[in-house]
Amino acid sequence: MKRRDFVKIGGLGTTALIIDGCKAKGNSEKKEILPLPHLNQVKVISTWNSGINANKTAIEALKNNKSALDAVELGLNVIESDPENTSVGIGGLPDENGNVTLDACIMDHQFNCGSVSYIQNIKNPISVARKVMEDTPHVMLSGKGAYNFAISKGFKHANLLTETSKESWEEWKKENNSNLPAINHENHDTIAMIALDHKGNLATGCTTSGWAYKMEGRVGDSPIIGSGVYLDNEVGAACATGLGEAIIKICGSHAIVELMRNGESPEQACKIAIQRIKNSNKDLKDLQVGFIAMNKKGEIGSYSLYSGFNYAYQDIQRSKLIDSQYDFEWKG
Numbered sequence: 635m636k637r638r639d640f641v642k643i644g645g646l647g648t649t650a651l652i653i654d655g656c657k658a659k660g661n662s663e664k665k666e667i668l669p670l671p672h673l674n675q676v677k678v679i680s681t682w683n684s685g686i687n688a689n690k691t692a693i694e695a696l697k698n699n700k701s702a703l704d705a706v707e708l709g710l711n712v713i714e715s716d717p718e719n720t721s722v723g724i725g726g727l728p729d730e731n732g733n734v735t736l737d738a739c740i741m742d743h744q745f746n747c748g749s750v751s752y753i754q755n756i757k758n759p760i761s762v763a764r765k766v767m768e769d770t771p772h773v774m775l776s777g778k779g780a781y782n783f784a785i786s787k788g789f790k791h792a793n794l795l796t797e798t799s800k801e802s803w804e805e806w807k808k809e810n811n812s813n814l815p816a817i818n819h820e821n822h823d824t825i826a827m828i829a830l831d832h833k834g835n836l837a838t839g840c841t842t843s844g845w846a847y848k849m850e851g852r853v854g855d856s857p858i859i860g861s862g863v864y865l866d867n868e869v870g871a872a873c874a875t876g877l878g879e880a881i882i883k884i885c886g887s888h889a890i891v892e893l894m895r896n897g898e899s900p901e902q903a904c905k906i907a908i909q910r911i912k913n914s915n916k917d918l919k920d921l922q923v924g925f926i927a928m929n930k931k932g933e934i935g936s937y938s939l940y941s942g943f944n945y946a947y948q949d950i951q952r953s954k955l956i957d958s959q960y961d962f963e964w965k966g
């Protein structure tokens with residue numbers, strides 16, 4: 635038997651895989667229709683407009699029958715490796731001492747998850763997080779241990795502080811010193827992604843250099859399973875961007891998955907989580923948080939506290955940037 639073709643047979647994107655019949659006696663013309671891979675359903679969403687490029691790589695992987703997990707890793711690698719992006723990977727804005735420290739985590743459809751926090755000098759922390767998930771009995775490695783583990787797995791030591799980020803840090807030191815810039819307004823766009831593959835499995839991941847000029851040792855929500863990302867393949871997945879301290883307080887991504895489990899749409903679930911952010915923080919000034927979510931059916935949604943948050947959507951036909959619903963107009 636040999637694989638011949640994929641053909642549309644109509645109705646909700648259903649596809650049929652037609653295979654040449656066995657050249658058995660009296661059966662030479664017969665074609666067998668097998669259960670279908672749902673290639674039409676593959677899709678990916680990710681935070682901010684840098685998600686557009688990441689999604690393009692992710693969707694190519696999904697179209698080639700790769701898993702959602704592969705798609706998430708490959709998609710996020712694109713942004714981590716881009717020195718122009720000052721929020722993720724190489725080129726990320728450093729902490730108060732000028733050190734670039736990165737956080738990332740990844741989760742698959744079977745509750746497997748891996749994470750690295752406060753890792754330095756490694757360009758692709760999402761791939762290290764995946765190695766933690768697959769090659770260790772642990773979920774999370776941090777700091778020097780995460781770095782040593784990465785080196786043992788063949789990752790290369792790299793200087794992550796680009797000239798541009800160094801200049802911005804020096805400028806900040808001169809002018810503001812103790813004042814941190816507001817997260818997510820002008821200066822940040824951590825990438826978090828959710829992908830759905832042809833088997834109907836979800837995966838999610840998140841990677842960031844965290845809050846620009848943060849205190850030495852600070853870790854945000856992005857490497858914390860349940861805060862930066864969460865996924866239950868029976869229900870859906872959610873991930874976050876924005877002020878990690880506020881997201882951690884409500885276990886934001888986990889909360890959204892539980893809300894979807896209880897029947898909320900992805901957007902409504904994100905909106906309720908934002909309501910919890912409002913309830914759990916007295917001072918909402920400069921506190922931007924944005925959530926994105928996708929349920930098991932592939933329905934998507936988002937919500938943010940302030941205007942200005944958007945996310946990138948990609949399926950096999952379309953790529954678009956979607957403005958999130960929000961509660962307050964950002965006035966700066």
Ligand code: SD4
Pocket residue numbers: 721817818822823824842843844845853854855856874875876877878879
């Ligand atoms: C953090 N949540 O470290 C991250 C930052 C972020 O867009 O999302 N920025 O708190």
